Amino acid sequence: MKILICGGAGFIGSHVAKAIRTAGHVPVVFDNMSAGHQWAVQWGDLVKGDLLNRTEIETALREHKIEAVVQLAGSINVGESMKDPGKYFRNNFSITVNLLEAMDAVGVNLLVFSSTAAVYGIPETSPIPEDAAKAPINPYGEAKYFVERLLDWYTKARGFRCLALRYFNAAGADPDAQIGEMHSPETHLIPLVIYGALGTRPPVKVFGTDYPTADGTAVRDYIHVSDLARAHALGVEYLSRGGQSTAVNLGSGEGISVMDVLKAVEKVSGKPVPHELFERRAGDPPHLVAKSDLARQVLGWKPERSDIETIVRDAWVWSEKALREGLYSE
């Protein structure tokens, strides 16, 4: 199949392009390069375009004879969304309205969408099942949840088949180190810890040491980006053989604390991780872990590289390469 990957020059999207190519399909990347990297586009054509512009997306769909779309494009910084909600509803929700209208106009109706654990807000139970209450606590999560609702309406009203993938914490890097994480600014724990150990960033800030968790630090579910990426290829195949619209969690099901991450980086690198302890940050849930058996049932997917040591090892090898080759940006 010819599959358009919106946001395919970014961290997760570039791994999705590789996984889609590996699964025997043809990826075409559509990205405005606001946060994407030219070096990350290695497995298909790059169309430089903006989802805010409906004509650009419609032209790409027609010219490349696209049969299905993966929508990863958007703004991703939760903290920024609290200061600038308009940006987050525009560049997550409105752009996806444009995309769906353009797809409808050209007769493409299969869509895999990057959703997030942030749709659950602060959940009452962990591990979190897909039918847990949706109560986002920031504009980023709310805009993603709006998109999920939009997909439901396009399913009912326009015959679309859509799969929302609710990622937990995407981490790691391509096992061949061809691509990896490079956000600017970086807000994700694992790269912050690794670059801290490599001496290119200040000591890591650990927020909260008195949570009701085994070591007092917050627990998250880290999922290897290559495992995530494979789920998108399986997701497109699921939809193309008639699979119905649904939403599934993508997590490892393992709870890993901030201190576990620091220890894993020290073990893999043999270097100490400089860090400082701070009070809890407002709005950070103590424990966020996915219940992820639905993805196994629906997609036949299971994580293969998502133990914390493999995630950290792949991320470490990539980060060293990024520094060596001048790809690193703060």
Ligand SMILES: NC(=O)c1ccc[n+]([C@@H]2O[C@H](COP(=O)([O-])OP(=O)(O)OC[C@H]3O[C@@H](n4cnc5c(N)ncnc54)[C@H](O)[C@@H]3O)[C@@H](O)[C@H]2O)c1
């Ligand atoms: N990284 C995570 O842990 C995580 C967790 C949950 C959900 N997600 C979601 O996954 C998706 C990908 O995340 P990522 O970490 O790869 O982010 P990223 O910033 O690396 O990639 C996003 C890409 O989208 C492009 N883009 C942004 N706005 C665009 C627009 N209007 N038109 C065209 N292209 C546009 C950017 O240039 C970038 O290449 C995002 O939607 C994010 O919300 C990520």
